[in-house]
Amino acid sequence: MLRVLFHRLLQGFVVLIVLFTITFFLCRALPGGPYVSEKEIPAHVKELMMKRDGYDQPVHKQYLMRLKNLLQGDAGLSTRLSGRPVNDVIAQSFPVSFQLGLISMFVALAVGVPSGVIASWKKNMDVDFIVMAVAMIGLCLPSFVVGPIVGELIGRKWQLLPAMGWDAFDPATWLLPMLVLGMVYAAYLARLTRTGMLDVLSQDFVRTALAKGVPMRRILIKHCLRGGLVPAAAYLGPAFAGIISGSLVIELVFQIPGLGRHFIKAIETNDVNVIMGIVLFYGGLVVLGNIISDFLILWLNPRARAQS
Amino acid sequence: MFHVNMMTLRGLWWIGLALLIGGCQRETQVQRANREKILLVGNSSEPKALDLQLVTSVVENKVLSSLFEGLVADHPTSDKEMVPGVAVKWEHNDDYTQWVFHLRQDAKWSDGEALTAHDFSFAYHRMLHPDFPSPYCEMLYFIKNAKEYKLGELKDFSEVGVKVIDDYTLELNMKEPVPYLPGVTRHYSWFPVPKHAVLSYGKMTDQFTPWTEVGKLVCNGPFVLKSWRLNDHIEVAKNPLYWDAAKVKLNGIRFLPVENAYTEARAFLAGQLHTTYKVPVDLIPYMQKNHPQYLKMEPYIGSQFLRTNINRPGLSDVRVRKALSLAIDGAELCKTILRGYEPATSFSPNLGDFRPEPVLGFDPEKARQLLAEAGYPGGEGFPRYSILISGGGSRSLPEAIQAMWKKHLNISVDIRSMDFASYIDTQNKLDYDISVAGWIGDYLDPTTFLLMWTKGNGNNNTGWHSEEYERLLGEAAHSADPAQRLRKFEQAEKLLMEERPILPFAWQTRNYLHHTSVKGWHPLLLDNHPWKEVYLEETE
Numbered sequence A: 001m002l003r004v005l006f007h008r009l010l011q012g013f014v015v016l017i018v019l020f021t022i023t024f025f026l027c028r029a030l031p032g033g034p035y036v037s038e039k040e041i042p043a044h045v046k047e048l049m050m051k052r053d054g055y056d057q058p059v060h061k062q063y064l065m066r067l068k069n070l071l072q073g074d075a076g077l078s079t080r081l082s083g084r085p086v087n088d089v090i091a092q093s094f095p096v097s098f099q100l101g102l103i104s105m106f107v108a109l110a111v112g113v114p115s116g117v118i119a120s121w122k123k124n125m126d127v128d129f130i131v132m133a134v135a136m137i138g139l140c141l142p143s144f145v146v147g148p149i150v151g152e153l154i155g156r157k158w159q160l161l162p163a164m165g166w167d168a169f170d171p172a173t174w175l176l177p178m179l180v181l182g183m184v185y186a187a188y189l190a191r192l193t194r195t196g197m198l199d200v201l202s203q204d205f206v207r208t209a210l211a212k213g214v215p216m217r218r219i220l221i222k223h224c225l226r227g228g229l230v231p232a233a234a235y236l237g238p239a240f241a242g243i244i245s246g247s248l249v250i251e252l253v254f255q256i257p258g259l260g261r262h263f264i265k266a267i268e269t270n271d272v273n274v275i276m277g278i279v280l281f282y283g284g285l286v287v288l289g290n291i292i293s294d295f296l297i298l299w300l301n302p303r304a305r306a307q308s
Numbered sequence B: 001m002f003h004v005n006m007m008t009l010r011g012l013w014w015i016g017l018a019l020l021i022g023g024c025q026r027e028t029q030v031q032r033a034n035r036e037k038i039l040l041v042g043n044s045s046e047p048k049a050l051d052l053q054l055v056t057s058v059v060e061n062k063v064l065s066s067l068f069e070g071l072v073a074d075h076p077t078s079d080k081e082m083v084p085g086v087a088v089k090w091e092h093n094d095d096y097t098q099w100v101f102h103l104r105q106d107a108k109w110s111d112g113e114a115l116t117a118h119d120f121s122f123a124y125h126r127m128l129h130p131d132f133p134s135p136y137c138e139m140l141y142f143i144k145n146a147k148e149y150k151l152g153e154l155k156d157f158s159e160v161g162v163k164v165i166d167d168y169t170l171e172l173n174m175k176e177p178v179p180y181l182p183g184v185t186r187h188y189s190w191f192p193v194p195k196h197a198v199l200s201y202g203k204m205t206d207q208f209t210p211w212t213e214v215g216k217l218v219c220n221g222p223f224v225l226k227s228w229r230l231n232d233h234i235e236v237a238k239n240p241l242y243w244d245a246a247k248v249k250l251n252g253i254r255f256l257p258v259e260n261a262y263t264e265a266r267a268f269l270a271g272q273l274h275t276t277y278k279v280p281v282d283l284i285p286y287m288q289k290n291h292p293q294y295l296k297m298e299p300y301i302g303s304q305f306l307r308t309n310i311n312r313p314g315l316s317d318v319r320v321r322k323a324l325s326l327a328i329d330g331a332e333l334c335k336t337i338l339r340g341y342e343p344a345t346s347f348s349p350n351l352g353d354f355r356p357e358p359v360l361g362f363d364p365e366k367a368r369q370l371l372a373e374a375g376y377p378g379g380e381g382f383p384r385y386s387i388l389i390s391g392g393g394s395r396s397l398p399e400a401i402q403a404m405w406k407k408h409l410n411i412s413v414d415i416r417s418m419d420f421a422s423y424i425d426t427q428n429k430l431d432y433d434i435s436v437a438g439w440i441g442d443y444l445d446p447t448t449f450l451l452m453w454t455k456g457n458g459n460n461n462t463g464w465h466s467e468e469y470e471r472l473l474g475e476a477a478h479s480a481d482p483a484q485r486l487r488k489f490e491q492a493e494k495l496l497m498e499e500r501p502i503l504p505f506a507w508q509t510r511n512y513l514h515h516t517s518v519k520g521w522h523p524l525l526l527d528n529h530p531w532k533e534v535y536l537e538e539t540e
Helices: A002-029 A043-052 A059-071 A086-121 A125-142 A143-157 A170-201 A203-210 A215-228 A232-245 A249-255 A259-268 A271-300 A302-307 B006-025 B030-038 B058-067 B116-127 B146-150 B197-200 B263-270 B282-288 B318-326 B330-336 B364-373 B394-408 B421-429 B447-454 B466-478 B484-501
Strands: B038-042 B087-092 B098-103 B162-166 B169-171 B222-231 B235-237 B251-258 B295-308 B385-390 B414-419 B434-440 B502-513
Touching: A002 A059, A002 A271, A059 A271, A086 A170, A086 A215, A086 A232, A086 A259, A086 A271, A125 A170, A143 A170, A143 B263, A143 B282, A170 A203, A170 A215, A170 A232, A170 B006, A203 A215, A232 A271, A249 A259, A259 A271, A271 A302, B030 B038, B030 B251, B030 B364, B038 B263, B058 B222, B058 B251, B098 B116, B116 B162, B116 B169, B116 B197, B222 B434, B263 B502, B282 B295, B282 B318, B295 B318, B318 B364, B318 B394, B318 B447, B318 B484, B318 B502, B330 B394, B364 B394, B385 B394, B385 B421, B394 B414, B414 B421, B421 B434, B434 B502, B447 B466, B447 B484, B466 B484
Parallel strands: B038 B251, B385 B414, B385 B434
Antiparallel strands: B087 B098, B098 B169, B162 B169, B222 B235, B235 B251, B295 B434, B295 B502
16 A cells, blocks of 8 residues: 555656646747736846846756756745745635635535435436436536626625625635535536446346345445445546636636636736746646545455555 | 435525525625725736836736825826825926925824935835836936936936935936926826835845735835735725824725626625726626616726737838728727727827827728728728737727728728737737737826837837937927927827827726715826725715
8 A cells, every 4th residue: 555655656746847847848938928018118127027037047947946946845936926925826825725625525525426326326217317417507507607697696686695705714705606616516426426326236236235125225325335436536536636726717706816816817927937836736736636536446446456 | 215304404494594694684895894984996906016116007006006105196186286295395497307395294104214305215216226127117217317327327326316405305307398297206106115114124126025015014105004815805004104194084995806897896786895997898888777876987098099010011001001090980989899988089188288189080981092092992902911909808899990991991801819928929029910909198298198109119019110200209308398398299199190000099988886985086087096085975
């Protein structure tokens, strides 16, 4: 087990170095540069800025400098937010994205997994069709459509919940973004759970259990759920990394100070340090999420344990 | 079977109900803010910084004007009238090249230190220091030798026209007559900087030191920085040490960087904002019909136009540029797409006594004739050009222009959309044909609109320049008679429109939503509402 973990961590490290290199050169290919402004910045001032931010150095030096700083845990300064440390940008916005992601994931699991189980149990019956149809709609309706509609109705028209804003300690501000963000993942989880459960339900031991007279509820929960959740668990790792690293649309629609807006703004304004910082942070999360979900599968599936 | 526990169901029902009732009964954020005298302001996006010498945009201006005050302050109802800020009075010599500002002795920094002429001198020194990358340094180039010092051609700051006569007297020597200087000093690039605070964290030219952080920012305006959370809010609270603190009616202002205009409008209507930064054009008819009391459409000092790259064959011919310009129906655009905007009759809008001659208009007949004269009768043989737009901008405007040119001139153009950085970069490199652009003036003088069309100016980007134009601007600059000066500018404007490297079609309006409980807020061309005059009164 420890060997597997060590192996995975090493792989993850290599992935991050490759990610760093690719992002670095992609950033260089971005048009415009970080000092583009509606009103032209005087040439000599631009030169000073380039010198300050190390853009006057040859490419390989810039690459090594950034790599060295990053390995030391310093992601540099943002150019768009004049001199604010990237670490500070992430430290301020990640907790918001993390909290929103966590509660949305909770909603997704609480809604998605039971729906999938019920749909698989009532396969090809009305309940199955209804649950899967709702899940399909949930998948197909993008959050930039659902978000504003929900905000308009519940936030503005009925004024039941705030139309925008975020307060870590006020659950009223969580509800709308949580529902809109969680719904998409719930739909996905429902479909994956249904597929996984159907796979398990068609196996011999289920028939045996039924023949023995074990109640369906017990078969579903005790015998099938663990195996049936494998596809969902495999999806959960990267999905969790994705959901907690911020959603641009939800953040814009509900004015949430999360990571997603910084990321997109940084790309728009060529804010290389912020781009690199967030990409690597996100990359690290995905690597970690994958390792966790691998271990989760090992726990859920004894056969995989034997293979490893 | 799944047996849902009735207790659980009942529990859920009660939670839901409690949420609903709680939601319904809660007073809106605006009502609470009215009670607490906190103004809730939609401010578009996160300010780059609060170091007033490192920023350039309007969003920072909104916040900085609550924290700092310059020599001269904004008047609540008039753009032209100057009210004393840190300076109590000011005088100038006969040809407006020397200005002396007498500072008030009761002006203090928010940490209790006295605010003196040295802080202004320090601010201008820092802004113009050759090693300090201040993007707005050109705002100070009115000062004698300012540019030379910034470029490193002069080494000694004492040769720059900033002189501290004594603690409370500041003398400014200009490189040319600047009769409108007091108005210019209302811009934040002219505000003082707390010398003692900046130097306590490093050298004058050090950037990104902690002096602008919450708890450390020392300022001299009606408010002080209270809290700042990225992409969430900046809150300022009343400054008890401000010299005119008795007049400040608000207890604080909360600036919210709401980027999405629809989210902002929704939040406004849900009672979460007192005033918005903008309002989406397609919501204007809805607001006019349902909530006319909230909708504000006020003149603004801005112009919308098309840049042309005059190096392109066809566009190098002034007749072609005029034909394109005459075939744009500005009135129609303002009615359908740029709601509230005014059709432009020249590039610069009217600014006080500066009245540019109305030369622009819609005349498809003449446009066709000019195009034919230029060798493209009926649009035949006209190169297929594209209109460059920034990705964030609306497509309906270039599409309308595209349709007008097709209809009136029978020429086809494409639309080329780029992300903002590439859009700017492509224009700088003159790698475009025609582009949609806008310009907002920094102060109420024609120079803010006309200087950019000189040779080599970083905002020109048309390839056009004219010696005659620059001669007229030079004559205006050296003219000590304000009236004669403006006439020269009017001539320069006319020449610009004669040559038409740019095709203006609309003058901007500031459209936004504004709550009726906000008082002491009046339409202003520069949109700089002095925060100390604003107050809240529950109306509904």
